[in-house]
Amino acid sequence: MLTVRDLDVWFGHPPDRVDAVSAASFSVASGESFGLxxxxxxxxxTILRAITGLIGTWSGTITVDGQPVTGQHRSKAFHKTVQMVFQDPYASLHPRHSVDRVLSETLHLQGMDQIDRRITALLDSVGLGRGFRFRYPHQLSGGQRQRVAIARALAAEPRLLLLxxxxxxxxxxxQAEILNLLSDLRRERGLTYVMVSHDLAVVAHMCDRLAVMRAGRVIEEMPASALRAGTAVSDYARALIAASASYQPA
Amino acid sequence: MxxxxxxxxxxxxxxxxxxxxxxxxxxxxxxxxxxxxxxxxxxxxxxxxxxxxxxxxxxxxxxxxxxxxxxxxxxxxxxxxxxxxxxxxxISMVMQDPKFSLNPVMTIGRQITEGYRLHSGQSAAAARQKALDMLEAVQIRDPERVFNAYPHEISGGMGQRVMIAMMLAPDxxxxxxxxxxxxxxxxxxxxxxxxxxxxxxxxxxxxxxxxxxxxxxxxxxxxxxxxxxxxxxxxxxxxxxxxxxxxxxxxxxxxxxxxxxxxxxxxxxxxxxxxxxxxxxxxxxxxx
Structure with missing residues (x-):
């Protein structure tokens, strides 16, 4: 579904160039859930942002569903396949657009028909009743906003979600409610996830495999079972897992 | 007790x-x-x-x-x-995010010594020494450099340690x-x-x-x-x-x-x- 080979991402120009990602490679099979x-x-x-075209300064190969992507431009077909959900539901929804407008605008852009019916279906699928349709973001809690953001991502009927x-x-x-919703959606729709998180327990719960990154490089790839069993190979991954698991007084 | x-x-x-x-x-x-x-x-x-x-x-x-x-x-x-x-x-308070709690246009040193001098009435030289000691107590390796730095020049973790140093200076x-x-x-x-x-x-x-x-x-x-x-x-x-x-x-x-x-x-x-x-x-x- 997604292949990333020798990905470099940088910001700025020499001598101030910052290499945010260096030689990152991984691939995610269809229907799999992969953690970073x-x-x-x-x-x-940064890897997710390079995939979706939010950052143009990268080199290497990114292939989505067999189609290579280039630079910063993404085709309509790309956005029908890949959608992203962002961290902060308070910042990722337009404060003056109602839920109805957020979803109908996305559906229009995707060239969908039967918009009215689709909005109701989307709201149902993310566990928000129809009563939420004409609300504005400030009338929603953080969890409800994140549900709207997920509904917006689902509007294009994508197969790969970047979380x-x-x-x-x-x-x-x-968090438990949203994670359960994401699990249900993946199962019902056969979605593929790439999930970025600093919380190892969340990733172990949601993902089949994961990559541990440090200073722009993929240090180690492992199955979630290795994360749970603490059988990481590299010293850094082991130290990170130990530090996350508990606070030990010095 | x-x-x-x-x-x-x-x-x-x-x-x-x-x-x-x-x-x-x-x-x-x-x-x-x-x-x-x-x-x-x-x-x-x-x-x-x-x-x-x-x-x-x-x-x-x-x-x-x-x-x-x-x-x-x-x-x-x-x-x-x-x-x-x-x-x-x-009574002192350490807030969540050093990015929003430190004054961006004041050096770290001045921010630490300001409160300390106000409460202790010590001289500027004594306050400076106290600030350097506190920065060392929160395990900042190069206290002299951090003392003269502005908040944007240090990392988040360091900023949080600076806040703790600042709050603890007046004991x-x-x-x-x-x-x-x-x-x-x-x-x-x-x-x-x-x-x-x-x-x-x-x-x-x-x-x-x-x-x-x-x-x-x-x-x-x-x-x-x-x-x-x-x-x-x-x-x-x-x-x-x-x-x-x-x-x-x-x-x-x-x-x-x-x-x-x-x-x-x-x-x-x-x-x-x-x-x-x-x-x-x-x-x-x-x-x-």
Whole structure:
């Protein structure tokens, strides 16, 4: 479904050029859920942004569903296949657009018909009743906003969802609801996920495999079972897992 | 031993167009020389409790309590002049995000020495030495460089350590830390916690550690208060957290994904209206 080979992403020009991602490679099979973990600045979100064309300064190969993508431009077909959900539901919805407008605009852009029926179906599928259709973001809680953001991503009927820390701005009880919703949607629709998170327990819960990143490089790829069993190979991954699992007084 | 801080029936309310909103509804606890965790979700009133103790609730917000005492002396609704002498000197607060809490156009050194000189009346040279010592105490390797740096020139983890250094320079008796590590990576987080832990032990400080992270509080603190809708619904020793009895605490614990316990579906918290007002079963200090 998604292949990334020798991906370099950089910002700025020499001598101030910053290499955010260096020689990252991984591939995600159709229907799989793949995690990218690492500390701030390790380049995990940057990879997602390069895939969707939000960053143009990259080299290497990115192939989505067998089709290579280039530069910053993405075809209509790409957006029908790939959609993204962002970290902060308070920032990713237009404050003056109602839920109805957010969804109908997306559906129009995707050239969909029967918009009215589709909006109702989308709201149902993310567990928001029809009563939410004409609300504005400020009338919604954080979890409800993230549901709207997920509904917007689903509007194009994509097969690959890029999830950038989808629950890190939410309370734990709301996080559980959103993670359950994402699991259900993946099962019902056969979606493929690439999920970025700093929370190893969330990734172990949601993903089949994951890559550990540090300073722009993929340090190690492992199945989620290795994360749970603590059988990571590299020293860095082991240290990261130990530090996340518990606080040990020095 | 008498407590450092004693609170009884603390209430914080804000007038709104649709009536009075009670952010904190009768919180009572005693703080000794210990690490007290205050846990709850957004809107549970945990941060507002911390702000009320420091006298930082702005009008039209109102703070009332049957008792709010620091070392046996009432600090409830003190005039701002009096409060300013206490704040920083005897009770200090570390906020969540150094990006928004440090002055961006003032060097780190000036920010640390400003508060210290105000409260101690020391000379500029003594304050500078104190600041460098504090930066070293929070394990900043190159204190001279950081002293002269502006906030944008240091990392988030360093910024948080700078904040702790700044708050601890006047040697307060109580430190209120509001989500001090939420914006930090795990490796830096553990370092910052170690520093706070050491300072609590070495200086006999009382620490109020406000957090939404149950696991962290369970591992780091001595005692935990769980807040829901402006009230403390359960109080227990931190190492007993996994044996919590209140359904809200249990619900929070169960909704967390865990590395050591894979589940197909996460448990979802079913909120009960009764949690807002039901009798609290955990004994509070002095049997209140």
């Amino acid at each position: 973990v690492g500390e701030s600045g390790s380049g995990k979100s 950038d820390e989808p629950t890190s701005a939410l309370d734990v009880s709301v | 008498s407590p450092l801080l004693s609170l009884r029936n603390l209430r914080v309310s804000f007038p709104t167009r649709s009536g009075t909103f009670d952010a904190v509804r009768g919180v009572s606890f005693d703080l000794g020389r210990e690490r007290l965790g205050v846990v709850g979700e957004s809107g549970s009133g945990k941060s507002m409790t911390g702000r009320a103790i420091l006298g930082l609730v702005r009008p039209p917000g109102r703070v009332s309590a049957d008792r709010m005492e620091l070392d046996g002396e009432s600090i409830l609704n003190l005039p701002e002049r009096r409060m300013r002498q206490l704040r920083g000197a005897r 307060p008796e109580i430190l209120i830390a509001d989500e001090p590590t939420s914006a930090l990576d795990v490796s830096v987080r553990n370092e910052v916690l170690n520093i706070m832990d050491k300072l609590v032990r070495d200086r006999g400080m009382g620490l109020i550690f406000i957090s939404h992270d149950l696991n962290l509080v369970g591992q780091f603190c001595d005692r935990v208060l769980i807040m829901y809708a402006g009230r403390v619904v359960e109080e227990l020793p931190a190492r007993e957290l996994h044996n919590a009895r209140h359904p809200y605490t249990r619900g929070l614990l169960d909704s967390l994904p865990r590395l050591d316990r894979p589940v197909g579906r996460l448990a979802v918290l079913q909120r009960q209206d009764s949690w807002r007002d039901a009798e609290i079963t955990t004994p509070l200090p002095e049997g209140l």
